[in-house]
Amino acid sequence: MKPIVDGIEAQYGEQLVVLRVDVTTPAGRAVGREFGFQYTPTFIFFDANGQEAWRSVGSLDEAQIFRSMEP
Numbered sequence: 001m002k003p004i005v006d007g008i009e010a011q012y013g014e015q016l017v018v019l020r021v022d023v024t025t026p027a028g029r030a031v032g033r034e035f036g037f038q039y040t041p042t043f044i045f046f047d048a049n050g051q052e053a054w055r056s057v058g059s060l061d062e063a064q065i066f067r068s069m070e071p
Contacts, residue, residue: 001041001059001060004060004062005018005020005060008062008065012069015069016069023037023040038057039057039058041057041058041060042055042056042057043055043056043057043060045064045065045068053068054068
């Protein structure tokens with residue numbers, strides 16, 4: 001998963017923010033509770049207004065990310 005996320009971050013770094021959360025830390029567990037993480041990895045994509053657009057658990061659909069970045 002890391003190579004895919006790194007590639008997306010490299011390609012779209014000026015258009016999006018990638019935030020990695022370590023759910024084994026107290027702060028990471030708090031974020032996980034706030035956003036309802038039940039499994040790892042969990043990927044959440046937010047729109048420009050900060051609203052959750054979609055989420056993926058376990059795997060990441062690279063094509064869905066690219067479609068989400070289209071105007």
